[in-house]
Each structure stands twice: as C-alpha cells, then as structure tokens.
Amino acid sequence: MNVPGFHTDQPDQLDQASRTGRSGGDVIRPHAEDAFAGELAALAAADDRPRPERWKLSPWAVATYLLGGVLPDGTVVTPKYIGPRRVVEVAVSTLATDRALLLLGVPGTAKTWLSEHLAAAVSGDSTLLVQGTAGTTEEAVRYGWDYARLLAHGPGREALVPGPVMRAMARGATVRVEELTRMPADVQDALITVLSEKTLPVPELGEEVQAVRGFNLVATANDRDRGVNELSGALRRRFNTVVLPLPATHADEVDIVARRVAQLGRSLDLPAVGDGTDEIRRVVTVFRELREGITADGRTRVKSPSGTLSTAEAISVVTGGLALAAHFGDGVLRAGDVAAGILGAVVRDPVADRAMWHEYLETVVRERDGWQDLYRACREVSS
Ligand SMILES: Nc1ncnc2c1ncn2[C@@H]1O[C@H](COP(=O)(O)OP(=O)(O)OP(=O)(O)O)[C@@H](O)[C@H]1O
C-alpha cells in the first residue's frame, strides 16, 4: 500500500493489517480476541452448552472467560473482570435477550474493559465501536456516504458507508457504544429505532437494514457524566442497566492492580512485579483511604481530593513506578518510584488538593509503622 505522505518501513505489515483487519504480533495493544485467542479457542472446544444464534460461545463459557476458571483439559482461563459473579451473569444473559446492555459506574470501574471482553467472547470481534463524544454525529451511529461514488453513480448501496451499528446488525454481532451519555441527545435517539424495531432505515434509498439474530449492543456511561446529556426515558427503557461497583475490599483491589500491571508490564517489557506487591498494597491503601475519607483502621477521618482516585489510576501509578525502577533504579519497585505518581494522581487542584495531601501525609503516612520510606519519598516530591 502506498499512501502519499505516509512513510513506513514495513509496508507489508500495513498492507496485511488493512487487508485482514487483524493486527500483527507487534502492536502495542492487541484486541481482546487476539490477546486471549488461546483461551477463547480452548473454551469453544470445551463448551458443549447451547449457544444463542451466532454466538461464538455459550453464555456459561462467556462468563467463565470473564471470571476465570479451569477447563476439564486443564487449561487455565485467567479472570478478566474481578468482581461479583452476579454482575457478569446478568450482563451476559442480557445480551442473549432482545434488550441492550448499559454498563454504568464511576470512572475506572472497568466498564470499557468489560464491554471489550464481552464483545470478544460473544462475537469474536470487539472492534465494532462507536466512541461517544460531544462531537459524535448521527452518521457515526447510522451510516455515511462515499461522496466520490455518490457523485459518479448516484445514490445506491455501493455508495453507502455503513457504520459499526449497521455492520453489527447485518452480521449478527455485538456493537459497542462508548460513553453513550456524552453524545448529544438527538444522536443518542438515533439508536431508539435500532433497539426497538431492530432495523435501520435508509430513506435515501427507500431501503432498510434489518438486524439478524445475534445482534446486540453494549453501551457504557459514566455516573459522573449524569446531567451532561441525560439518557432519554425512551432510550433508557431499551436497556438493561448493570452498575459496576468499585472493588469491594482492599485485597480485591490489590489483586486487580497486580494482575493488570503484570499484563501491561509484559507488553512494555518491564520487569516482573513479584517484588513490588508491598508497594502495590500501599498505593491501594492510600487510594482507598482518600476515596473513602477515612483510614483503613476506621480511626481517622481524612479529606478526599477533587479528582477520582480509581483503580485505573492506581494501575497507572504502579506501571509508571515500574518503568522508573526498571530504567533508573535497581529493578525493584520502591517508595521513591511510586511517590511522584501518587502525587500526580492526588493533586489535581493545585491549592485545595495540595493542602489536603499535606495533611494526609503528616497525620497518617508519617505516623504509620513501616511507612517512613514512603513518607520521605512523598515529602521529597511534594516540596
Ligand atoms: N473489577 C475490575 N476487574 C478487572 N479490571 C479492572 C477492574 N476495575 C478496574 N479494572 C482495570 O481498570 C482499568 C480501567 O478500566 P476502564 O477503562 O474499563 O474503566 P471505565 O469504567 O471505562 O472508566 P471511564 O469511566 O473512565 O471510562 C482497566 O485496565 C481494567 O482492567
């Protein structure tokens, strides 16, 4: 492929990727269905339960893929989502009905992550995606036109450029809509006919595209965005809403962070996190205490920062710390490697957050047994 103004040393790879729609082995972040192709194949082979039309796996196997387990042949399926089993079961079984699924929750509760893995397990393809923003147009949700063809041949099927929703309807696959409530209300409403009538009219051609069995839609929306573009009642009724909770316990959250950091670390060639678990525990403790406004022992009230301190931020702080330890330290994650990251995550408002952070450092971190190294490291970057 020769794209003017686009230089690449590996035209073959680009060509290959554009032909197959599949990424090679060297991409930074493979799609879930590629990253976990082995597990998905093993599950499909072991799965003897009934599969809804066009599903790659039975609902039971999809839930096992998401929650992890061991198959009869000994294959270990790693957990993707760590949280209540019931949440996953409701999400998966919703997709087997005619109702769409809305994953709702505060930032960093794995809404996007879960929707990607759901689509990968159910349809074998997580790439049919509409990203909701204030600028998302109706064409992005429905279809567009290839203007060169339109001018040359007039309106016709050949000139129609189907969007991800239309492609999923025609194929009987799962389509994902990210950040549904960030899209303008009239654009959201383009989904009403799709979800209730299972059809997408193309009035310009006097035609329609009807959804075939297997089609469904997973949307995500952020709790905090409520009010930006509230979901219309008409649209909300078309969804089953599943609220994703924050990790219930300290141990769950440490587990999530350790697993994701290990995965990310492998793809970035960072050292194994084995020796860093103590540091992960401390980062998670700090985040949970500040989020909940009280220390883990329930004795001291602390102020919460203005921004959210989600599990996703804890994952970034630890991954950043590992990179520091690998490239500028001795390869072992230490307090000094995570201190700057914690400060960056906590202090978003330079005045209010800085005062609250200072108070937490002096009253909690400083006084805690075995936390002197973290106290010193945080003081050093805070000053
Ligand atoms: N319960 C959980 N199980 C597994 N991974 C989790 C969990 N909670 C958070 N994560 C991890 O946190 C990261 C961020 O999650 P994700 O981006 O899906 O959050 P989100 O809910 O979509 O947030 P936002 O509202 O900001 O879009 C992912 O890497 C995910 O693996």
Ligand SMILES: [Mg+2]
């Ligand atoms: Mg998200």
